[in-house]
Amino acid sequence: MGSVSLKIGEGTARFKRASVCSSAVNLLMLFSVITTNLFALYAFTYHPTSLHHNHYPKNISLISEKVSLILREIESSQKKLAQMEKDLLGYESIDLSKPNLAKELKEFLTRHQLPLGKDSRTGITEMVASVGHSCEKSTDLLSQFMNYKVNGLCPDDWSLGQKLILQGCEPLPRRRCFAKTIPKVGLQPFPLSLWNNVSEKSLSWSGIGCKNLACLNSKKLNRDCAGCFDITHGYETQRYVKARSKNDFYIDDVLAMSSGGVRTSFDLGGGSGTFAARMAERNLTVVTATLNVDAPFNEFIAARGLFPLYISLDSRFPFYDNVFDLVHVANGLDVGGRPEKLEFLMFDIDRVVRAGGLFWLDNYYCSSEDKRKALTRLIERFGYKKLKWVVGEKVNGAGNSEVYLSAVLQKPVRS
Numbered sequence: 001m002g003s004v005s006l007k008i009g010e011g012t013a014r015f016k017r018a019s020v021c022s023s024a025v026n027l028l029m030l031f032s033v034i035t036t037n038l039f040a041l042y043a044f045t046y047h048p049t050s051l052h053h054n055h056y057p058k059n060i061s062l063i064s065e066k067v068s069l070i071l072r073e074i075e076s077s078q079k080k081l082a083q084m085e086k087d088l089l090g091y092e093s094i095d096l097s098k099p100n101l102a103k104e105l106k107e108f109l110t111r112h113q114l115p116l117g118k119d120s121r122t123g124i125t126e127m128v129a130s131v132g133h134s135c136e137k138s139t140d141l142l143s144q145f146m147n148y149k150v151n152g153l154c155p156d157d158w159s160l161g162q163k164l165i166l167q168g169c170e171p172l173p174r175r176r177c178f179a180k181t182i183p184k185v186g187l188q189p190f191p192l193s194l195w196n197n198v199s200e201k202s203l204s205w206s207g208i209g210c211k212n213l214a215c216l217n218s219k220k221l222n223r224d225c226a227g228c229f230d231i232t233h234g235y236e237t238q239r240y241v242k243a244r245s246k247n248d249f250y251i252d253d254v255l256a257m258s259s260g261g262v263r264t265s266f267d268l269g270g271g272s273g274t275f276a277a278r279m280a281e282r283n284l285t286v287v288t289a290t291l292n293v294d295a296p297f298n299e300f301i302a303a304r305g306l307f308p309l310y311i312s313l314d315s316r317f318p319f320y321d322n323v324f325d326l327v328h329v330a331n332g333l334d335v336g337g338r339p340e341k342l343e344f345l346m347f348d349i350d351r352v353v354r355a356g357g358l359f360w361l362d363n364y365y366c367s368s369e370d371k372r373k374a375l376t377r378l379i380e381r382f383g384y385k386k387l388k389w390v391v392g393e394k395v396n397g398a399g400n401s402e403v404y405l406s407a408v409l410q411k412p413v414r415s
């Protein structure tokens with residue numbers, strides 16, 4: 001679950017900023033409405049003294065002049081508002097004519113016409129490379145990221161890239177430099193690799209607070225990873241095969257619930273890859289989505305001979321509809337912010353699970369009764385069959401009781 005909890009923090013922060021921003025927009029809107037109205041009031045009640053003196057009736061052309069002034073004022077306020085909204089939300093795509101933009105960024109983003117004109121199969125006429133629209137908000141960082149020697153070694157800056165991703169700049173642009181390599185010493189053959197210690201030297205520690213596995217294991221990196229890099233002695237060795245509470249389901253029980261069998265699965269925020277390892281022992285394929293927040297999750301998972309997917313949970317999953325037999329998620333679902341954020345995620349999860357496939361919600365921490373109810377309502381809206389549904393309490397380290405929800409749900413066929 002490496003990526004997830006910090007990602008959540010960032011996500012929440014983003015939402016907070018967004019609501020501050022939208023209230024700024026609202027204020028500006030209110031201001032512009034008031035000023036234009038005051039202006040109109042002034043225009044229609046204003047009687048130039050000269051007119052009174054000469055006892056002219058209302059001079060129509062004077063009024064129409066004022067009206068067109070008001071209209072111009074409104075138009076310019078609207079333009080200002082639209083611009084402000086764009087600036088705040090980063091709607092506008094990157095303006096390649098901006099000064100100080102890295103040359104390579106321009107090179108990457110410049111559209112290229114197809115040499116033979118329109119492609120008859122796809123209908124496209126040009127090749128377009130893309131980066132996330134929020135990159136616009138972070139063009140300085142992005143330019144820093146794209147500032148490298150072409151054909152040379154890339155700077156050791158993966159954490160800069162991740163910082164951009166956490167700010168919503170996803171996907172990142174491609175680069176034309178060689179990423180730093182680390183000699184992968186002591187890799188074990190599969191399936192030994194699943195449960196053998198990974199050599200610390202084969203992991204990249206730059207930009208990470210901890211510099212070794214012992215340090216990582218002494219920390220609770222997130223709700224689903226406390227000591228999760230200890231795959232020879234720690235709790236990881238028991239996960240999914242031994243239960244600590246009724247919220248822990250056995251992997252074989254869940255697999256037995258599927259109709260049509262489980263072959264491929266998607267694990268969201270899968271920590272050090274233990275779910276994938278358990279499935280691999282059963283000859284099943286899992287893709288584990290995780291970032292490298294505070295730990296080298298991706299490299300560790302890869303060293304276990306498993307498939308890490310470096311992606312944040314804020315972007316649409318790069319899979320086609322209905323392709324997975326099972327999606328496993330624990331606290332990755334805890335996205336915070338507005339309820340819509342969770343809905344977008346749930347709909348995307350639903351999209352990639354096949355009809356009859358399973359959604360395994362594993363020890364989701366319900367920080368409040370409201371949160372549990374909201375999630376329950378949301379899940380029920382999807383019409384899944386509840387094959388297992390356990391709300392349990394656990395006492396945490398501080399002696400407080402915490403509520404967890406675990407469930408195995410089956411996706412219905414919808415017509």
Ligand SMILES: *[C@@H]1O[C@H](CO)[C@@H](O)[C@H](O)[C@H]1NC(C)=O
Pocket residue numbers: 056059060061062
């Ligand atoms: C009405 O106002 C316009 C513009 O101020 C002026 O040019 C015009 O002579 C005025 N008409 C009369 C009848 O005073």
Ligand SMILES: *[C@@H]1O[C@H](CO)[C@@H](O)[C@H](O)[C@H]1NC(C)=O
Pocket residue numbers: 197213214217229230231232233
């Ligand atoms: C594997 O690493 C853990 C901690 O990272 C350590 O306690 C354990 O002794 C190591 N096991 C082996 C077989 O080296």
Ligand SMILES: *[C@@H]1O[C@H](CO)[C@@H](O)[C@H](O)[C@H]1NC(C)=O
Pocket residue numbers: 281282283
């Ligand atoms: C996994 O596949 C290997 C090689 O085909 C086989 O020997 C092993 O029995 C399989 N394991 C399970 C649990 O099916």
